[in-house]
Amino acid sequence: MFVRGTDGSAWSKAWSLVPTVTLHLKILTAPTSFTVDQMVEGMRTVYATRGIGVAVGSRENLDLPLLTDLDVGSCTMGSVTTEQTQLFGNRNNVGTNQVAVYFIRSTNPPSNGCAAFPAGRPSCVVTSAASQWTLGHEVGHVLGLNHVDPTDRLMMGGGTWNITNPPPDLIDSERATMDNSPLTPSI
Numbered sequence: 668m669f670v671r672g673t674d675g676s677a678w679s680k681a682w683s684l685v686p687t688v689t690l691h692l693k694i695l696t697a698p699t700s701f702t703v704d705q706m707v708e709g710m711r712t713v714y715a716t717r718g719i720g721v722a723v724g725s726r727e728n729l730d731l732p733l734l735t736d737l738d739v740g741s742c743t744m745g746s747v748t749t750e751q752t753q754l755f756g757n758r759n760n761v762g763t764n765q766v767a768v769y770f771i772r773s774t775n776p777p778s779n780g781c782a783a784f785p786a787g788r789p790s791c792v793v794t795s796a797a798s799q800w801t802l803g804h805e806v807g808h809v810l811g812l813n814h815v816d817p818t819d820r821l822m823m824g825g826g827t828w829n830i831t832n833p834p835p836d837l838i839d840s841e842r843a844t845m846d847n848s849p850l851t852p853s854i
């Protein structure tokens with residue numbers, strides 16, 4: 668940005684760099700209640716309140732009918748099923764420290780999404796049943812956030828359909844965790 672001051676001198680200020688997570692959207696089954704774009708917009712709205720950027724690096728449809736109803740087991744961070752490993756092997760365009768998001772029909776057992784991923788392959792799944800806040804919630808887990816109790820927070824553990832007083836909140840300590848993640852380089 669360049670501004671000419673009232674004294675005639677020119678001065679400049681560099682745009683500050685914004686910690687930004689880059690998503691690669693991989694669609695096996697389109698969600699039903701909200702579009703993928705609406706979910707990205709919902710995520711951007713919440714993340715922007717804490718100065719975290721959300722970029723879409725690529726988008727592709729995947730024809731993987733055997734994986735669109737995905738076994739996720741207990742959905743525990745760091746532990747994945749054979750099907751999750753197979754799905755997360757589809758990483759066209761996904762650069763180092765970028766996140767692959769797979770839009771699938773359902774998980775077994777049923778959920779809005781799951782953010783357990785194998786080491787070195789940051790990923791999450793979002794199901795057809797997801798709310799507009801599920802994408803941001805699952806990526807929040809990928810960035811290191813855990814569940815919390817207050818129902819007006821993005822990371823509330825009771826299901827994002829039950830979030831109260833939307834848009835949901837991120838707090839300062841969550842912002843610090845997200846900022847510290849290698850998945851949010853400043854760009």
Ligand SMILES: [Zn+2]
Pocket residue numbers: 804808814824
């Ligand atoms: Zn969660």
